[in-house]
Amino acid sequence: MTKGLFITGTDTGVGKTWATVALMRHFKNQGHTVIGMKPVASGCLEIDGKLRNEDALLLQQNASIPVQYEWVNPYAYRMPVSPHLAGAEHPPVLDDICSIFQTLQQNADIVLVEGVGGWRVPLNADSDVSDLARVLGLPVVIVVAIRLGCINHARLTYESIVQSGQACAGWIAVCSDNNMLLREENIATIKAMIDAPLLGVFPFMPEPDFDDLSAAFEKTL
Numbered sequence: 001m002t003k004g005l006f007i008t009g010t011d012t013g014v015g016k017t018w019a020t021v022a023l024m025r026h027f028k029n030q031g032h033t034v035i036g037m038k039p040v041a042s043g044c045l046e047i048d049g050k051l052r053n054e055d056a057l058l059l060q061q062n063a064s065i066p067v068q069y070e071w072v073n074p075y076a077y078r079m080p081v082s083p084h085l086a087g088a089e090h091p092p093v094l095d096d097i098c099s100i101f102q103t104l105q106q107n108a109d110i111v112l113v114e115g116v117g118g119w120r121v122p123l124n125a126d127s128d129v130s131d132l133a134r135v136l137g138l139p140v141v142i143v144v145a146i147r148l149g150c151i152n153h154a155r156l157t158y159e160s161i162v163q164s165g166q167a168c169a170g171w172i173a174v175c176s177d178n179n180m181l182l183r184e185e186n187i188a189t190i191k192a193m194i195d196a197p198l199l200g201v202f203p204f205m206p207e208p209d210f211d212d213l214s215a216a217f218e219k220t221l
């Protein structure tokens with residue numbers, strides 16, 4: 001196991017946060033200390049005068065050790081839009097994120113980093129999510145929501161990761177559409193078309209049970 005993973009997805013709302021928490025649970029069950037990071041988040045709420053993101057709060061709650069919010073989520077934006085728009089006045093600086101990431105790495109065996117939206121979402125005028133994963137030097141996991149359109153999105157995301165020269169550690173199938181036709185066949189199709197391991201299949205689950213979800217990685221990670 002490398003000392004971290006970067007969790008991206010085929011889109012926003014595909015299950016990256018649940019997958020990241022399930023991976024944290026899995027590595028904790030193996031005896032590792034784990035911290036989760038969501039460096040850039042848009043769609044934050046003001047709590048006690050400070051912007052807070054629900055994904056980041058969940059990652060903070062699930063860390064092996066107490067971690068200050070600003071290290072989990074250094075860039076928190078109010079508007080639920082692409083971060084280069086939400087953060088136009090105070091854009092993310094990748095070097096700053098790297099420094100915090102390195103500090104977190106000194107405090108845990110494994111640091112898992114959740115992206116924002118999909119792989120090519122712009123973060124500022126010059127960089128996007130793929131650049132963030134590259135500067136952090138982490139292998140990438142793709143979270144794929146198994147719904148109509150996912151084959152195309154999964155292939156495009158995988159191809160873009162490969163093209164950028166980054167390692168793809170595998171992908172996770174999230175069965176979030178209970179009415180999806182030919183679900184198994186869709187998963188098999190992506191499996192055959194992506195040259196990276198299927199790390200786990202998450203069943204449909206109205207409320208997250210992270211112990212159940214983490215069991216998906218028992219044989220692969």
Ligand SMILES: Nc1ncnc2c1ncn2[C@@H]1O[C@H](COP(=O)(O)OP(=O)(O)OP(=O)(O)O)[C@@H](O)[C@H]1O
Nearest residue numbers: 012013014015016017018117175176202203204205
């Ligand atoms: N296994 C599942 N079964 C059913 N629904 C699911 C499952 N996983 C995720 N979902 C649904 O998808 C929603 C989005 O999941 P999640 O918040 O993890 O997505 P995300 O990719 O992290 O989104 P964002 O881009 O906002 O960070 C959940 O709130 C839930 O409603």
Ligand SMILES: C[C@H](N)[C@H](N)CCCCCC(=O)O
Nearest residue numbers: 012042043080081082117121
């Ligand atoms: C607010 C939302 N939940 C995400 N944090 C932001 C998703 C940005 C997607 C941008 C895009 O690809 O068009």
Ligand SMILES: [Mg+2]
Nearest residue numbers: 016017055114
């Ligand atoms: Mg999320």
